[in-house]
Amino acid sequence: MDAFTTLTGVAAPMPVANVDTDKIIPARFLKTIKRTGLGVHVFDTLRYDETGAERPEFVLNQEPYRQAEILIAHENFGCGSSREHAPWALLDFGIRCIIAPSFADIFHANSFKNGILPIALPREICDQLMEDAKLGGNARVTIDLARQVIVRPNGEEIGFEIDAFRKHLLLEGLDDIGQTLQHAPAITRYETGVAQDKPWMPALSIA
Amino acid sequence: MKPRTLFDKVWDSHVVETLPDGTCVLYIDRHLLHEVTSPQAFEGLRLAGRRLRRPDATIAVVDHNVPTTDRSLGIAEEESRIQVETLERNVVEFGVPYIPLLDARQGIVHIIGPEQGISLPGTTIVCGDSHTSTHGALGALAFGIGTSEVEHVMATQTLLQKPAKNMLVRVDGVLPPGCTAKDIVLAIIGRIGTAGGTGHVIEFAGEAIRALDMAGRMTVCNMSIEAGARAGMIAPDETTFAYVKGRPMAPQGEAFEQALAWWKTLPSDEGAHYDTVVVLDAAEIAPQVTWGTSPETVAPITGAVPDPMAEPDEAKRAQMQRMLAYMDLTPGQKLAEVKIDVVFIGSCTNGRIEDIRAAATVARGRKVAPGVRALVVPGSGLVKQMAEQEGLDLVLRDAGFEWREAGCSMCLGMNPDKLVAGQRCASTSNRNFEGRQGPGGRTHLLSPAMAAAAAVTGRLTDVRELV
Numbered sequence: 001m002d003a004f005t006t007l008t009g010v011a012a013p014m015p016v017a018n019v020d021t022d023k024i025i026p027a028r029f030l031k032t033i034k035r036t037g038l039g040v041h042v043f044d045t046l047r048y049d050e051t052g053a054e055r056p057e058f059v060l061n062q063e064p065y066r067q068a069e070i071l072i073a074h075e076n077f078g079c080g081s082s083r084e085h086a087p088w089a090l091l092d093f094g095i096r097c098i099i100a101p102s103f104a105d106i107f108h109a110n111s112f113k114n115g116i117l118p119i120a121l122p123r124e125i126c127d128q129l130m131e132d133a134k135l136g137g138n139a140r141v142t143i144d145l146a147r148q149v150i151v152r153p154n155g156e157e158i159g160f161e162i163d164a165f166r167k168h169l170l171l172e173g174l175d176d177i178g179q180t181l182q183h184a185p186a187i188t189r190y191e192t193g194v195a196q197d198k199p200w201m202p203a204l205s206i207a
Numbered sequence: 208m209k210p211r212t213l214f215d216k217v218w219d220s221h222v223v224e225t226l227p228d229g230t231c232v233l234y235i236d237r238h239l240l241h242e243v244t245s246p247q248a249f250e251g252l253r254l255a256g257r258r259l260r261r262p263d264a265t266i267a268v269v270d271h272n273v274p275t276t277d278r279s280l281g282i283a284e285e286e287s288r289i290q291v292e293t294l295e296r297n298v299v300e301f302g303v304p305y306i307p308l309l310d311a312r313q314g315i316v317h318i319i320g321p322e323q324g325i326s327l328p329g330t331t332i333v334c335g336d337s338h339t340s341t342h343g344a345l346g347a348l349a350f351g352i353g354t355s356e357v358e359h360v361m362a363t364q365t366l367l368q369k370p371a372k373n374m375l376v377r378v379d380g381v382l383p384p385g386c387t388a389k390d391i392v393l394a395i396i397g398r399i400g401t402a403g404g405t406g407h408v409i410e411f412a413g414e415a416i417r418a419l420d421m422a423g424r425m426t427v428c429n430m431s432i433e434a435g436a437r438a439g440m441i442a443p444d445e446t447t448f449a450y451v452k453g454r455p456m457a458p459q460g461e462a463f464e465q466a467l468a469w470w471k472t473l474p475s476d477e478g479a480h481y482d483t484v485v486v487l488d489a490a491e492i493a494p495q496v497t498w499g500t501s502p503e504t505v506a507p508i509t510g511a512v513p514d515p516m517a518e519p520d521e522a523k524r525a526q527m528q529r530m531l532a533y534m535d536l537t538p539g540q541k542l543a544e545v546k547i548d549v550v551f552i553g554s555c556t557n558g559r560i561e562d563i564r565a566a567a568t569v570a571r572g573r574k575v576a577p578g579v580r581a582l583v584v585p586g587s588g589l590v591k592q593m594a595e596q597e598g599l600d601l602v603l604r605d606a607g608f609e610w611r612e613a614g615c616s617m618c619l620g621m622n623p624d625k626l627v628a629g630q631r632c633a634s635t636s637n638r639n640f641e642g643r644q645g646p647g648g649r650t651h652l653l654s655p656a657m658a659a660a661a662a663v664t665g666r667l668t669d670v671r672e673l674v
Contacts, residue, residue, distance in 0.1 A: 017526060018401055018501055022640040027619040031272065031286035033246035033293050035354075045642050050628070074522065076402040079435060080638060081619075082337040083244065084353035105405060105437050106337060106351055113355035164228045165367075176355075177255070180363045183224055183232050187365060190223040190234055198469070200462035201236070203263035204325060206304040206312075 001115045003173030007096050008142040009069030012059050013133035019073055020080035021107060025089040027081075038085055039092030060093070064137035072126060072133050073100040077118075078107025087114045097143050099150070101126050112166050115173065117145060119160045128152070145171060210476035212373045213442050214408045217348040217473065221331045223365055233368045236330035237347075238360050239316045240267040240303065242294040243621070244335030248358035249297040260364045262302040266325055267294060269308055270315045271621050275584050275611035278308055287622065301361075314587020314613040317341040317555035321425065322587055324454025328443040328470040333360055338555045338637065339438075340431040344424035345451065346443035346473055348408070351432065371437045372406050372482040377413035380489040385671035387565065388423030389557060389635070389654035391415060391487075392430040393495035397505040399485055404436025407483060410475065411441050415489035421450040422561035429556045430637055433502040442474035496542055496633075496667055497652040499530035500641045506542060508657065508669045514538035533641055534649050535631075542667050545651070549632040550581035550662040551644070552608075552655050554618040557635035558586025560593050562655040566608075567599040569659035569673055575607030576665030582609045582624065584616040608662065620645045633661035 029041045047058050054061045060068065071090070077100040078086060087110045090098070096116055101123045103111075111118045121129075132139050132153050142151035145167065150158045169176055194201065211219070223232040238261070245267070252259065259265065272287040282288040291308065298305040306312050312319060317338050320326040328346035333339060335357040342349035356366055376395055396403075409431050416427065424441050431439025441447075448467060451457050458466045493507035504527075506513070515527035515538065531538065536545065552558075552566050563585060575581045583603050585591035591613055594600055600610045617624040618636035620643070626632055628647025635658050636643075639650035651667060660670040 015522065017522065020501075020638075020640050022619075022638065022643050026642055026646070027621045028646075030243050030621060031290055033250070033290060035247050045646060050646075076405070076435065079401055080337065080432075080640060082335060082339075082351035082353055084247075084335075084355060087353075102402060102405060104402070104435060106353060110353035110355065113353060163230075163369075165226065165230050175255075176367060177257070177359050177362045180232060180359065180365060180367060183365075184363075186224045186232065187234070187363060191364075194234075198466075200458040200466040201327075201330075202324075202456055202458055202462070204237075204266050204304050204456055205263070206266070206306055 001113070001173050001175060004096065004115050004117050004145055004170040006142065006144045007069060008140050010064050010067050010137060011070035011072050011129065011133040011141045012065040012068035013130045014059060014071055014073045015130055017074035018076045018079055021078055021083050021086040022080055024086040025083065030083060030085050035088050036092055038089035039094070042089040042093045067094065069094055070097045070099065070141055070143070071095050072130050073098065075101045077103050079104040082106045084110045087111045087116050091116055099126060099129055112170065113176070115170065117143065117170060119150070121158070121160060125158060210479040212475040212479040212481065213346060213410055213440050213473055214348065214371070214373055215479070217329055217331065218370055220329070230367050230369055232365045234331065234365055235333050235360050236264060237325055237332040238265045239320055239332065239334035239339070240265060241271055241316050241336065242269045242290045243271045244354050245297065245357060246290065246293045247354050248361055249301065251358040252361055257362045259301040259303065259361045262304070264364065266304050267298050268306040268313060268316050268319060269294060271615045271619065273308060273614045274622050275614050275616045275624055278612060284623065311588040311592060314590065315555045315558060315615055317429065318558055318586030318590065321345060321421070322589060324451060324457030327451060327457060327466070328447060329473050333366065337432045338429050341425050341429040341555055343428040343431065343438050343440040344421060345447055346440060346470065348438055348440065350438040371408040373480065374404060374407035374409045374436065374483040374485070375481040376409050376411050376485045378411070378415040378487045378489050379413045380415055381418070382415050382489045382492060385656070385674060386492050386494055387654040387656060388419050388426040390492050390495045391489065392427045393497070393502070393505045393652065394487060394492045396430065396434045396502050397495070398487065399434055401433060401501055401503045402435040404431060404434040407436050408438045408440060409434065409436045411439060416441060417444070420561060421446060422559040425559065426556055430502070433637055443470050494654065494657050494670055496657065497639045498534065498536060498542060499527070500533055500639055502637070502639060502652060504530060508542055508667060510542055512536045512538055512540045512542065543669055545667045546631070546665060547633045547661050547667065548579060548630040549626060550579060550658050551617040551632055551634040551636060552582065552658050553584030553586065553616055554636040555586065556637040557655050558584065558590065560590050562635065563590065563594045563599055566655045566659040567602045569656050569670060570606040570608060570663065571602050573606055573663040575662045579662055579665050581607065581662040582611060582617060584611045585613050587613045606663070617644050619643060633658045633667060
């Protein structure tokens with residue numbers, strides 16, 4: 001995973017609530033066995049018409065939002081399926097940060113695992129950022145993770161909250177499996193305890 | 208000791224370690240794998256030179272991609288076949304128990320977990336699929352995870368998690384005739400919204416939940432995720448224990464008795480704290496049907512399509528207008544007058560034998576309306592066998608329904624079972640998102656009995672008029 005430190009880029013406005021993961025990446029694109037290459041299909045149904053031609057009205061088909069690295073949206077972003085193909089597709093397109101009033105839990109967790117920073121802020125602040133985003137290429141937004149601030153195009157800074165452990169992993173670009181394996185002795189102790197306390201727990205096998 | 212909820216008890220008994228910021232290393236008892244969300248996780252293990260820590264706590268099956276027609280000739284669609292073959296190679300390389308496509312026990316992962324006794328009360332169960340919440344019906348803490356977390360569980364048998372908040376959804380009273388578990392859960396989602404459960408684990412309780420059989424409880428917990436909850440749970444009771452007893456992979460004999468003694472301690476303590484409490488009266492629930500493209504856009508079948516102009520919030524009004532345009536519905540239109548093209552009975556929400564019985568009861572002696580295509584897709588090969596032993600396949604076939612092989616099928620349209628653009632489907636599945644059942648397809652979520660009623664009349668129908 002790539003580290004996330006600071007990011008300055010174009011923010012795309014997507015003033016829609018309940019953007020579900022089927023919308024981000026429809027199920028027909030989940031047949032891949034790779035993590036990469038899904039960017040071309042991100043928001044497929046919104047982005048292309050039946051003939052495969054781009055829909056000019058869709059924000060990511062417009063300049064400068066084709067280069068967007070930040071997405072601003074409304075409540076409950078990423079609801080629905082647990083498919084990690086959703087953050088994979090966004091990342092492959094170039095999105096590294098999503099700002100919305102709220103996120104669905106599984107999407108929120110999946111984003112961090114892929115170096116995408118989801119920032120939850122009150123709706124009024126998201127609305128301000130949405131207006132900034134509508135200004136286009138002259139309105140670049142900066143995200144400074146270490147200081148936990150968003151710098152608006154007018155220079156105003158907006159603070160945001162983030163879980164300390166997740167911040168650490170993002171800043172360092174750390175694989176959390178490696179972190180957890182440092183607790184391997186505790187996991188082994190737990191397993192030994194369970195074998196004593198729950199001797200009835202069956203091992204799974206298919207005869 | 209402080210009174211604890213069912214969730215608190217299952218959580219506490221699985222904490223391996225608590226990190227300084229409150230993040231817990233949570234032990235996972237059961238890891239279920241399928242072909243769509245596992246290949247990148249296996250690849251990750253391979254690239255890092257890691258092994259799968261607990262193959263004996265892991266099980267794999269194919270369900271999302273598989274055709275529901277005769278499978279003896281293999282899978283025609285190349286990408287689907289490659290995904291299935293990739294899983295088959297991975298389970299051999301990493302030593303994971305696997306139920307192959309042609310095995311009678313094959314089926315939707317959330318149907319076979321309980322059916323085989325893999326899912327047990329008080330356990331932690333995860334799977335790279337959001338409907339893992341289904342298994343919470345047994346009193347397990349069960350939730351969906353992404354592929355990175357699948358890999359994390361493979362390598363460590365744990366997840367890094369912070370505890371969720373507790374939400375109690377209590378459904379008091381007795382459900383009226385013609386109403387089912389699906390109507391309960393749709394009514395709950397209609398009440399609290401698709402983000403109503405975010406950050407929470409919902410415990411479903413109350414007289415109407417207690418009265419449900421295990422299939423109904425699974426339907427309710429299955430759709431917890433549609434309310435945004437991390438998981439749904441129901442306290443285990445005699446109904447649960449009777450269901451688990453004798454299942455192939457459940458504890459047997461003396462071991463079952465030992466397990467039972469612990470399971471009986473799991474229900475929430477008197478006075479346990481819930482962060483949020485929602486109460487519904489079952490007597491007020493009518494058969495439900497969705498009209499929009501979010502599971503929260505639901506109404507009683509006796510109702511009408513709502514008018515966006517009555518919505519004061521501009522953004523919400525625009526969203527409703529978009530939904531109605533997509534669904535080709537007009538404000539004020541009576542739901543019971545909406546004509547349908549396709550009926551889908553199946554999925555991890557409603558693909559159990561009880562669901563097929565409910566559909567067959569309505570279909571018996573009737574015919575699928577002209578021009579309507581109706582599919583019945585059992586949730587597992589064993590559900591299919593049982594239905595055939597009961598003669599339900601004949602009842603349904605005689606009525607003009609298609610009787611198919613087990614899989615996820617038209618719930619998400621990854622296999623050839625898809626809607627064509629513009630088709631309208633009465634579906635027992637769990638999501639009515641735009642394009643979910645096929646690009647341009649329109650989905651109305653409802654119960655199996657309601658779906659069968661729609662099949663025979665050709666329109667959304669109040670099943671109470673037919674029984």
